[in-house]
Amino acid sequence: MDQELEAFLMSRNVCEDNLQRMKMDEIDRAVLNVMTDAEMAKYIPSYGSRLAVRSFCRIKETDRRTTQVIHRLRQNIAEGKRKRSFAESSSERNDDLMARHRNTNASRSKRRIELGWQHYHNHDFHQVRSKNGGGTRHLAVEKSTMVKQIMETAKNLFFPEGKSPKGSVEDFTYEICDFKKQSVDMTTTIADLYEQSKLKMLRLYLCTKPTVHSVPDSDVSDTEIHEQV
Numbered sequence: 532m533d534q535e536l537e538a539f540l541m542s543r544n545v546c547e548d549n550l551q552r553m554k555m556d557e558i559d560r561a562v563l564n565v566m567t568d569a570e571m572a573k574y575i576p577s578y579g580s581r582l583a584v585r586s587f588c589r590i591k592e593t594d595r596r597t598t599q600v601i602h603r604l605r606q607n608i609a610e611g612k613r614k615r616s617f618a619e620s621s622s623e624r625n626d627d628l629m630a631r632h633r634n635t636n637a638s639r640s641k642r643r644i645e646l647g648w649q650h651y652h653n654h655d656f657h658q659v660r661s662k663n664g665g666g667t668r669h670l671a672v673e674k675s676t677m678v679k680q681i682m683e684t685a686k687n688l689f690f691p692e693g694k695s696p697k698g699s700v701e702d703f704t705y706e707i708c709d710f711k712k713q714s715v716d717m718t719t720t721i722a723d724l725y726e727q728s729k730l731k732m733l734r735l736y737l738c739t740k741p742t743v744h745s746v747p748d749s750d751v752s753d754t755e756i757h758e759q760v
Contacts, residue, residue, distance in 0.1 A: 532559050539587050543580040560588045641671045642721055644733045646681070648689045649708065650697060651740040656712055658736075664689060664696045674722035678707050678715050678735075685737035703739040710734050 532554050540550060553574050563571065563584060575581045648665040649656040659665025668688050672681070682705060690700040697703070707715045715724070715735065724733055 532557075535591070536560055536563075536587075540575070540580075540584065543575070543577070543583055545575055545580065549574045549576075560591055563588050564592065640673060642674050642725060642733070643669065643671050644681075644721065644735060646670055646685055646688070647734065647736045648685070649712070649736045649738045651738065656708070656736075656738055659689075659697070672721055674720065674725075676721045677717065678719050678724075679717040681721075681735060682707050682717070682737065685735075689737060697739070698741070702742055704742060706738050708736045708738045710736075712736075712738070714738075 532550075536559065537550065540553075556574075558566075558574060568581060571581050571584070572578075575584060646668045648659040650659050650665075651657075670684070672684075685707070686700055686705070689695055693700040707717070709715055709724075709728070721733065724735075
């Protein structure tokens with residue numbers, strides 16, 4: 532029996548003997564709430580006191596439940612604040628990392644690019660693989676480098692000394708294309724392309740077509756038809 536209940540029973544003139552019996556029988560507020568009137572009368576003879584005790588126990592139980600609800604609400608609010616704080620903190624850290632990454636890229640004088648070779652055959656461009664003189668080349672170039680300079684670099688890479696398994700450098704027409712196989716303006720810079728594409732790694736292709744006087748498409752190995760980007 533808690534002190535608050537004991538004090539209330541004493542205020543209702545419940546005798547000391549009955550209080551001691553209640554303590555021995557472990558009669559507390561929870562038990563009083565489920566006792567019948569006849570059972571309670573063994574400890575609290577006065578009918579009016581029994582009604583008062585029931586009212587007291589109901590009020591205290593309501594207060595207890597209200598306190599629990601308020602406590603849970605406060606916990607939920609505190610947890611929500613912690614989650615929001617964590618999310619905001621994580622977002623700020625991510626923004627800071629992205630900003631530092633952007634600043635790092637912006638401060639570089641060079642950017643890395645990937646350079647491949649696509650050859651026109653059978654009405655479409657097909658990537659030339661390493662075994663046929665193509666493959667992917669990895670370069671670090673100045674951000675101010677223009678696409679026309681990339682074209683000259685690509686010719687030197689894929690046509691060393693002016694020759695390749697596909698033919699001589701003068702046997703083809705040339706353009707630089709992006710990963711969508713769309714032609715890129717020759718005066719565009721690498722910095723411009725990175726800004727436009729928002730890619731982490733820029734990939735460009737030297738796209739070649741046989742000139743009229745060069746070897747016709749029908750003479751090119753059929754294996755090249757199936758080479759994919």
